[in-house]
Amino acid sequence: MTDKFISIEGISKRYPGASGATTTVFENLWLSMARGEFCCVIGHSGCGKTTVLNIxxxxxxxxxxxxxxxxxxxxxxxxxxxxxxxSHALLPWRTVLGNVAYAVSSKWRKWDRAKVKAHAQTFIDLVGLTGSEHKRPSELSGGMKQRVGIARALSITPKMMLMDEPFSALDALTRGTLQDEVRRICLETGQTAFMITHDVDEAIYLADKIFLMTNGPGAVLAEVVENPLPRDRGRTDLHRHPLYYALRNHIIDFLVTRSKTFVAETPDHDPRSVPVIHIGKPGLTIASSGDEPRQAWIPGTNPGLSA
Amino acid sequence: MTTTSLRLRAGLVSIVLLAAFLGIWHLATRSAGPTTAMSPEYAKLMGLTATQGKSAMPGPLDVGAKLWEHLRRPFYDNGPNDKGLGIQLGYSIARVGMGYLLAVLVAIPLGFLIGMSPLLSKALDPFIQVLKPISPLAWMPLALYTIKDSSISAIFVIFICSIWPMLLNTVFGVASVRKEWINVARTLEVGTLRRAFTVILPAAAPTILTGMRISIGIAWLVIVAAEMLVGGTGIGYFVWNEWNNLSITNVIIAILLIGVVGMLLDQILARFTRMVTFPE
Structure with a gap:
């Protein structure tokens, strides 16, 4: 908590509901991220993940x-x-180059056409779309469209990237390649990233920190799980890491049961200091004293292994 | 391959239907009706229908011959009541073009404003709802009284009838631009004016063009009726003038040409619509 590059401090979101009542999506949410960190948010639909990202x-x-x-x-x-x-949100009347150049020329208004084009081209090359610059979005596959979306986001050299389930509409193979690309690009450029996902394996592969949110309405950030896997992890041998299943089971258990019961079971949950979970290092777990031991992981007894 | 053969077969069926229609028309108008014996002086007054039993309705051959005559000399001008069909159509197209262009200049910017502002949209809605269903010809007396010029009144009537579909479609197109495209512009900190031209206009263009296409159709429908009222020039006036001349042949030719020009106008707008429509 030394470097708080991004700090969300006590945000709430309420909507006026039917007959004068207000619907609270989440309340008093605190969350922080360090520079260069890749964070994923996991939670069920309706817990306000997208609202947090939009904010x-x-x-x-x-x-x-x-x-x-x-x-x-x-x-x-x-x-x-x-x-x-x-949904990639590409402008269908612009070509691949046009979509990226639109972002570039929005950031650097005074650049001439050639400079904008050259800059956009760099990022099209980076996401591996060289040769498709003059195609329109309708001529691209879903994966290629999302690559354009990534190129557009990167082309403005942002301080951070926000991704709302960017790969959920893609097939498993394309999703895997794009995850590799995003991970490579983020590591190379030291990008800070905040990503919403429903895919537990995606979160484990990409994230340094995983935020677990309880069910909405009235959702809270329950835990911050530190990813124990080494930074130079590969997607193919991820599951061989000794702590992989412990991490995965912890997240799945949360999603299956604790996301519903967390608020009722943890009345003294302090939204300002959310417990940080270090998988496999029970001694370091910063958790409230009344918590049940949740790191009791014995190899071979994992329900997750049967899958 | 199947599409070509389908097109070919459809074309063949069209030709067969046309031939059948012309054949039936020819047979129906050819038959001699009963004739009565009458004195030559009386026969001159009665015309061919009574004396030779010829049908009062012209057949396809009469219409074809007359049409050929018109097509050979489309731009002759023998005074106010005898002008070539090209000139008459030209007057009508010019009136439609002017009224329509004025409507475009008003409807699209206004539609943009209304579409982007929920306040204006709600405030102007009752006016639009009341004005929209008014028959454009109902404005004619008011236009004649205030403008005091029949030709400009006709243009005004075209303006007032073609403005509504364009206005409503522009409002709808602008208001229903996909939220994520707007969000793209917002995250890129694109200013309002640039956003309007680079995101909203291209996104709403197909809807706007659809409105323009509906409008040109209505304008072409209305100009015929307006010119019948206003008189002087134009294809509508021509129809009414030939009705007064009891030249059914010319009326039929005018009807045919009104259809052809209307189709061409529609096709031009359809082509423009296709040019601005991009699949996602």
Whole structure:
């Protein structure tokens, strides 16, 4: 908690519901991320993950609380925070190059056409779309479209990337390649990333920290799970790591049961100091004293192995 | 391959239907009706229908011959009541073009404003709802009284009838631009004006063009009726003038040409619509 590059401080989101009642999506949410960190949020639908991301992007405003990025409270959108949309959100009347160039020329208004084009081309090459610059989105496959979305987000050299389930609409093979690409790019550029996902393995592969959110309405950030896997992990041998299943089971257990019961079982949950879970190192777990031991992982007794 | 053969077969069926229609028309108008004996002086007054039993309705051959005559000399001008069909159509197209262009200039910027502002949208809605269903010809007396010029009144009527579909489609197109495209522009900190031209306009263009296509159709429908009222020039006036001349042949030719020009106008707008429509 030394370097708080991004700090979400006590944000809430409420909507006026039917007949004057208000629906609280989440309340008093605190969360922080260090520079260069890759964080994933996991939680069931309706827990307000997308709302948190939209607030971080500046597309939505919290009902209460502030978001501080790089020492400054944010208000509205910024070219420092790029968003990769779930549905890629490419402009269909522009070509691949046109879509990326639109972002580039939005950031550097005074650049001439050639400079914008050259800069956009660099990022098209980076995501492996060299040769498809002049195709329109309708001529691209789902994976290629999302690559354009990634190139567009990266081209404005943001301070952080926000991704809302960017790969959920893709087939498993394409998703895997794109995960590799995103991981490579983020590590190379030291990008800070905030990603929403439903895919536990995706979170384990990509994230340094995994935020677990309970079910909404009235969702809370229950735990921050530190990823114990080494930073130079590979997607193919991920599951061979001794702590992989412990981590995976912990997340699955949370999603299956504890996401529903967490709020009732943990009345003294302090949203300002959310427990940080270190898988496999029970001694280091910062958890409230009344917590049941949840690191009791014995090899071979994992329900997750049967899958 | 199947599409070509389908097109070919459809074309053949079309030709067969046309031939059948012309054949039936020819047979129906050829038959001699009963004739009565009458004195030559009286026969001159009665015309061919009574004396030779010829049908009062012209057959396809009469219409074809007359049409050929018109097509050979489309731009002659023998005074106010005898002008070539090209000139008459030209007047009508010019009126439609002017009224329509004025409507485009008003409807699209106004539709943009209404579409982008929920306040304006709600505030102007009752006016639009009341004005939209008014028959454009109902404006004619008011236009004649205030403008005091029949030709400009006709243009005004075209303006008022073609503005509504364009306005409503522009409003709808602008208001229903996909939220994520707007969000893309927002995350890129694109200003309002640039956003309007680089995101909203291209995204709403197919809907706007659809409105323009509906409008040109309505404008072409209305110009015929307006020119019948206003008189002087134009294809609508021509139809009414030939009805007064009891030249059914010319009326049929005019009907045919109104259809052809209407189709061409529609096709032009359809082509423009295709040019701005991009699949996702």
């Amino acid at each position: 971080l992007a500046g597309l939505d405003a919290p009902s209460e609380g502030v978001v501080i990025v790089d020492g400054q409270a944010i208000s509205g959108t910024s070219l420092d925070r790029a968003v990769i949309f779930q």
